[in-house]
Amino acid sequence: MYVSIMRSDYRTPERRRQQDRRAQAETAMLDAAARLFARRGVDQTTTAEIGESAGYSRGLPTQHFGSKADLVERLARRSQSDFVAQLPDFDDDAVAALIALCRSYLTGIDHSSESTRAFYVMWGAALPLEAPLRPVFVGHDAQFRMGVEALIRSGQRHGTVSADVDPQGAATALVGMLRGISAQYLISSDEIDIAVAENACIYFVQALTGASTSKHEEPQ
Numbered sequence: 001m002y003v004s005i006m007r008s009d010y011r012t013p014e015r016r017r018q019q020d021r022r023a024q025a026e027t028a029m030l031d032a033a034a035r036l037f038a039r040r041g042v043d044q045t046t047t048a049e050i051g052e053s054a055g056y057s058r059g060l061p062t063q064h065f066g067s068k069a070d071l072v073e074r075l076a077r078r079s080q081s082d083f084v085a086q087l088p089d090f091d092d093d094a095v096a097a098l099i100a101l102c103r104s105y106l107t108g109i110d111h112s113s114e115s116t117r118a119f120y121v122m123w124g125a126a127l128p129l130e131a132p133l134r135p136v137f138v139g140h141d142a143q144f145r146m147g148v149e150a151l152i153r154s155g156q157r158h159g160t161v162s163a164d165v166d167p168q169g170a171a172t173a174l175v176g177m178l179r180g181i182s183a184q185y186l187i188s189s190d191e192i193d194i195a196v197a198e199n200a201c202i203y204f205v206q207a208l209t210g211a212s213t214s215k216h217e218e219p220q
Helices: 002-040 047-053 060-065 068-085 094-110 114-125 134-157 167-187 194-209
Strands: none
Touching: 002 047, 002 060, 002 068, 002 114, 047 060, 047 068, 060 068, 068 094, 068 114, 068 134, 094 134, 094 167, 094 194, 114 134, 114 167, 134 167, 167 194
């Protein structure tokens, strides 16, 4: 037992260094993938090019992530986690949380990074019926809709959202609106006024949920 503990303790710093190096390499490769996807698209980018762009060998992305679809899934999860981390906590005020969701989502698009554009490029690449990326975004989109649906149901339980609202339909409509506005903006930012679109989304949330504008923030 004593020998086993000593060996484990002895190897821990090296194991930690290996884990740090692995995490650093994976972050660099995900960043490189976002850059390349944003500029050239998913199908036009190989895992070998991602490895080279990140400053590593051509084969390292496959060693770390497996297939390109697996790498895309990791990148999509990272984008989602970054977005969720920016959302404030509104406890039981579902309407305020939905409004904050609209503001955060569209503000992020207005200050879009390569990572944001890469997400939409990956999402678009999942549209063909036999696309390898399709299962990745089926799950991702479902998670987004279910999160919005959960907020609406919470609001109904606390009396801030009308009981007449269909949570599933409302969630689908709101997610579709946010995704559609964002896609239009990324294609032609000069033609889309994000501030105006944001106000329209907030009116939509208030009308859809039956919320009073006197209780919640007026669109700006």
